[in-house]
Amino acid sequence: DECSGCHDDSCASHSAHGSASNDELLAKQALESRMSRIGRKILVLSGKGGVGKSTVAANLATSLALSGKKVGLLDIDIHGPSIPQLFNLTGQKAQLGDEEHTIRPVEFSPNLKVMSIGFLLPNQDDAVIWRGPLKMGIIRQFLKDVEWGDLDYLIVDSPPGTGDEPLSIVQLLPNPDGAVIVTTPQQLSIDDVKKCINFAKKVNLKVLGVVENMSGFVCPDCGSKIDIFSKGGGEKMAAEMSVPYLGSIPIDKNIVDACENGKPYLQEFAGSGAALAFNDIIKKLEDTATASVIVTEEDVKPTEKGAPKLGTRIAIPVAGGNLSAHFGHCESFSLIDVDMEKKEIIGTVSLPSPDHQPGLLPAWLHEHGADLIITGGMGSHALDLFAQNGIEVCMGAPVDKPEAIVKSYLAGTLTFGDNACDH
Numbered sequence: 380d381e382c383s384g385c386h387d388d389s390c391a392s393h394s395a396h397g398s399a400s401n402d403e404l405l406a407k408q409a410l411e412s413r414m415s416r417i418g419r420k421i422l423v424l425s426g427k428g429g430v431g432k433s434t435v436a437a438n439l440a441t442s443l444a445l446s447g448k449k450v451g452l453l454d455i456d457i458h459g460p461s462i463p464q465l466f467n468l469t470g471q472k473a474q475l476g477d478e479e480h481t482i483r484p485v486e487f488s489p490n491l492k493v494m495s496i497g498f499l500l501p502n503q504d505d506a507v508i509w510r511g512p513l514k515m516g517i518i519r520q521f522l523k524d525v526e527w528g529d530l531d532y533l534i535v536d537s538p539p540g541t542g543d544e545p546l547s548i549v550q551l552l553p554n555p556d557g558a559v560i561v562t563t564p565q566q567l568s569i570d571d572v573k574k575c576i577n578f579a580k581k582v583n584l585k586v587l588g589v590v591e592n593m594s595g596f597v598c599p600d601c602g603s604k605i606d607i608f609s610k611g612g613g614e615k616m617a618a619e620m621s622v623p624y625l626g627s628i629p630i631d632k633n634i635v636d637a638c639e640n641g642k643p644y645l646q647e648f649a650g651s652g653a654a655l656a657f658n659d660i661i662k663k664l665e666d667t668a669t670a671s672v673i674v675t676e677e678d679v680k681p682t683e684k685g686a687p688k689l690g691t692r693i694a695i696p697v698a699g700g701n702l703s704a705h706f707g708h709c710e711s712f713s714l715i716d717v718d719m720e721k722k723e724i725i726g727t728v729s730l731p732s733p734d735h736q737p738g739l740l741p742a743w744l745h746e747h748g749a750d751l752i753i754t755g756g757m758g759s760h761a762l763d764l765f766a767q768n769g770i771e772v773c774m775g776a777p778v779d780k781p782e783a784i785v786k787s788y789l790a791g792t793l794t795f796g797d798n799a800c801d802h
Contacts, residue, residue, distance in 0.1 A: 426571030467641025557585035594627035704755030
């Protein structure tokens with residue numbers, strides 16, 4: 380640990396940790412370090428049980444893995460884990476990891492790693508009778524102690540409702556990208572999904588979209604469609620709640636058979652109507668990763684009137700891929716454009732830091748359109764120069780990925796300590 384030999388009480392790291400114990404601090408750092416190696420983190424939620432949420436989560440993970448992405452699938456349903464059954468992994472046991480006090484996830488395929496409490500129980504029929512703190516503890520372990528490695532996606536299958544498990548994962552998971560919410564068309568399910576969407580809004584979790592499962596039954600013999608659970612409730616509700624609608628998945632007997640046999644549906648029935656619907660939904664989800672306007676280096680070259688930009692531009696000094704705690708010693712700057720009203724990132728570019736010259740960086744960032752800089756700290760003279768160039772400064776930010784820092788800033792959850800390098 381870089382801070383282990385430091386006794387500078389003015390350091391932002393000391394003050395930001397406050398009264399937290401050293402063990403708590405080390406655990407938090409270990410969790411954040413583990414999660415920093417994962418690209419997108421998506422939760423799959425539902426307001427009511429029995430809507431096929433785990434099936435959606437399993438097939439979402441499968442589709443991404445089949446497309447070549449490195450994927451982790453985390454089942455945090457403590458009382459009724461379904462993921463082992465859906466992948467024919469029932470009876471599998473998690474093994475000790477290569478690192479001390481770690482767990483190795485079960486590998487379903489070269490691109491898909493799976494973790495569930497079902498892999499930790501002595502007997503698959505054992506009942507887990509736990510209250511909230513124990514649930515939060517095991518979810519923390521799943522994030523901190525499982526050797527996920529480098530992943531493009533982590534898909535989290537959460538139990539239905541808005542109780543301990545969904546709240547714990549939102550509190551523990553650093554900067555989740557958002558939630559996919561699964562419903563069925565009938566009003567009883569729709570009413571509970573509205574509560575789930577309101578839960579997401581209250582905890583600043585972005586709703587990536589609503590999926591309507593079991594949306595009609597197509598007869599395999601005559602091809603006619605029967606709307607067993609009514610029709611279009613999920614799409615109408617999504618419009619009313621102002622969240623994206625990702626699509627509908629029809630009832631298919633093969634989905635049931637695939638679940639019973641522990642074979643992912645999309646892997647076994649890739650050409651079916653339901654599989655095409657799944658893939659269309661997944662394409663929309665993947666598009667959300669690239670929907671932002673990507674600004675090129677050419678776009679941010681200085682002009683007489685200042686750099687062209689989109690929205691508010693936040694500058695992050697970067698070293699080793701993370702925020703540089705010591706301003707002026709960075710390798711590059713991430714310039715991230717944000718829509719402050721929508722609380723969204725709309726563009727980003729990385730520029731190499733210019734050769735260090737006293738007083739240069741504030742003017743250089745001003746020329747490139749920066750409105751705000753978030754950093755670990757800077758000297759008092761630099762603060763004056765940033766003020767003269769009309770750039771707001773936020774100091775004492777934690778070391779993390781630039782986009783993760785900006786997402787926390789937009790969500791109002793970014794914590795600041797003292798100036799890390801006041802000299």
